[in-house]
Amino acid sequence: MTKDQIFEFFRRLAEDNPSPQTELEYGNAYQLVVAVALSAQATDVGVNKATRALFAKVETPQQMIDLGEAGLKEHIKTIGLFNSKARNVIALSQLLVDEYDGAVPDTREDLTRLPGVGRKTANVVLNCWFGQETFAVDTHIFRLGNRTGMAGGKTPDQVEAKLEKRVPQPFRRDSHHWMILHGRYVCKARTPECWRCKVADLCSYRKKVLQDPRGGSQRQ
DSSP, rough: OHHHHHHHHHHHHHHOOSSSOOOOOOOOHHHHHHHHHHHSOOOHHHHHHHHHHHHHHHHHHHHOOOOOHHHHHHTTTSSHHHHHHHHHHHHHHHHHHHHHOOOSSSHHHHHHHSTTHHHHHHHHHHHHHTTTOOOOOHHHHHHHHHHHHSSSSSHHHHHHHHHHOOTTTTTTHHHHHHHHHHHTTTSSSSSOOOGGGGTTTGOOOOOOOOOOTTTTOOOO
């Protein structure tokens, strides 16, 4: 994709959804860290179902420590890998209490020190809570970066580096939200719904699905 095409790509998505947000539910920075850590290899819908009752009780790292690993598991047992995630959440909560006075740090270096928090999770927190221009490359953004020709790469870090260079203002802060939502609901992994995609003409994907397999009309 050319610079002009990338600008138009985000302009159209922004026109359709001016204020995109993460679909994870949270009330403060700490709850966001926990929600994103729990979302690895899980859906936002599944995480939200598990955290609604949890976050009604737990708003701080100390409250999570007081709940304990066994208590946390009872809340998140419907989420994949809940045993290891519970251990990580208790450990990261303890680290926040011990070294950060219970506050969530605002740098990638500090965030990635927390157990279970990798670069993607840190980028989500930096973007959604602290308003930083980060690119949290999940499976949807990795697919879109490569499929559209916007930011090709063999690893999430390579795609992130390309996005860092290529995404223009004024779209940088919200770009990863637009890409995640577009990948989740339109540019799907198995069958991209190009017949209803507002940016299909800008995309470099050679195997566009322009006919709705369910019997819809051909995209013009």
